[in-house]
Amino acid sequence: MLKYRHAFVVGLQSNLVYRWNFAARSLFSLFHLVFVFIFWGAIYAGKASIGGFGFTQTLTYFVVLFVLQFFIGAFNEDYLISEDIRNGLINQFLLKPINYFAYRLSVFASARVVSGALGFMALLVALPFFSGYLALPHDGWRIALGLPAMALTALIQFSIAYCFGMLAFWFLEIQGFVILSMAVETVLGGQFFPLDLLPPAVFHAVSYLPFYYQAYFPNAILTGRIGLGAAAHGLAIQALWAVILVCLAEAVWRRGLRHHTAAGG
């Protein structure tokens, strides 16, 4: 564990070098909240509720989504992994007693600590403008189930990014695949609109896909869009997806290594 702690600390330091980039990105991301406020405000004009939820509940959903993305979202991990493979930097990990998945997960965790803290600070700047529109439920069980759901979401997001990064073993350019997947993940993860606005049958089908657990699920627990039964049931499915994706990541790594040619001295 000590080596991964070192990787985490080094990752923390290297991410702090880019703190101004993260800070600028966080501040600019606030514009997205303004967009949400204006767009959904126009949709809700003259309506008490849409899909069973009021404007404050929907705005709260997007504010929590904003924070979650900075704390547990995989931003560019796929790109970093693919660069390791393309540039041959991966070779050093093959010669050392270190698990590449665990190493990258440690670096991912450190990056999210920095981006999460800066994203949270950016939100604090905007909070005086939004606080009157937020409606967070106060049930204790939502925190108790929301925190493990967030951890599993981070693992799912990272594992998917890891698998896409591994594509660099087979393809020279992977960004097309990454952004293709991002479009699907964004819409089926509930980042454009809360998934419960979908027709019930579609919503039910989507709840069995891993994308549902990438953003919507922990958010829905924390913001009161789903009840205790659905949250417990969802947590079990989410844990199953996390295990499947971690296993898939390991399998892709092993298959990829068979294709890999380490060159140079």
Add this chain to the structure above:
Amino acid sequence: MEAFSRYLRIWLASARYSLVRAMMFRGDLFIWALVELLWISVTVLTIAVVYSHTSTVAGWTKYEMLLLVGTSMLIQRFLMGFFWSGIYEMGRNVRNGAFDFVLAQPGDPLFMASTRKLELDGLLNSVVAAGLVVYAARKLGLHPAPSDLALYACMLACGVAIHYSALVMAMSLSFWITSSQGVEGSYFTLMEFSRIPREAFRGFASAVFVWVLPVVVVSNAPARAILHGFEPTWALGLCAATLVWFALAVMVFRSGLKRYTSSSS
């Protein structure tokens, strides 16, 4: 006139190079065209979901909104097709010193940097975005006169110029900060506002997003030209915004260029 024909020849040479390169990597072209198509579909899906719960947003019906979003996409696809790659690479090139290559070329650095590559996938998908506009116009029973179409085309060109200017300014930050990675995201965040009807903006938001940042005008002005014909206020406002933003972009780029000290600037 001589300078214009020289720059046209340079641009044609770059376009020919981009075309040959795209044909060499046809698989890549296919994937990226699919990526763009998927993002368009995701946006259309969002509109479909929203309008399944309401009949109007800020007084705009579903097909009026599709026309607005199609227009916004058309502008963005033109920007992606003609300028995105060059401007995006500018940030990285400034950081690693490869921008020297641009400065050594026989032309204005901003022109050379931003027109180096054409992205065929963006241009291909502009056909899809145009199809969306035509579909929405037909559903609305619109039959715009040739003069309205010419006005629409001019306004689209102004919109592309404003988007171009905003992106140049965002990427010019790389002359000042360690890395501009993620800065392009701020551009996309701001451009989200171009998909909202002007009527949704009130008070301070109206002042900022309609008058100070012309993100709303770029799409609303051409869409209104198709929906309501020539409106002098919108047309003049868009022309003025284009001139101001382009002048600002050139100024910011040039003052950034003064800071450039070749490798590791």
